[in-house]
Amino acid sequence: MNSLDIVGIRLVKERKLYSDKSITNPFDAIEIIGNELKYLDREMMMSINLDIKGRIINAHVVAIGGQDFAMIDSKNIYKAALLSNANSVMIMHNHPSGIAEPSKEDLLLTENIRKGCDCLDIKLLDHIIIGMENFYSIMAEEYFEYQNEFQNDNENNFIF
Secondary structure: OOOOOOOOOOOOOOOOOOOOOEOOOHHHHHHHHHHHHOOOOOOEEEEEEEOOOOEEEEEEEEEEOOOOOOOOOHHHHHHHHHHOOOOEEEEEEEOOOOOOOOOHHHHHHHHHHHHHHHHOOOEEEEEEEEOOOEEEEOOOOEEEEOOOOOOOOOOOOOOO
16 A cells, blocks of 8 residues: 655744835835845845735745856745735845846746736735846836835825
8 A cells, every 4th residue: 555645835034124114115125124235245036925905914935046146946925925925016126246237137037927927816016126326126117216215105006
């Protein structure tokens, strides 16, 4: 007789970041997660899983790479979003060079992740690239300056 393993799949909490803020624009995400990535000496991608009201459910480290790239397996983004019962997801990564300009690979990755999210009925809100002086929103196709070291003064009207 063959045996069949019964398995369980769960999220495991590693540590906490504190915020009661909803994410309605890239500045909100930068304020909450930006300092986690801005000063790193290697590339790191994180996904932020959000509920239907834009409140953060959790954040997930998708990949940690070297000085100029990280190998991204998009299945890790989807898995965390599905296990979190997320309505939407935002991804962000840093460029250790300090320059937030998106590469061709960044743009292609974003499009591929968007397609996968669409298939799962999860909205990809944005892919933000973090540099030292500014950040780039792929969805807005625009660079933005940091506001008071990641403080949102609501002067920008960018809404998802």
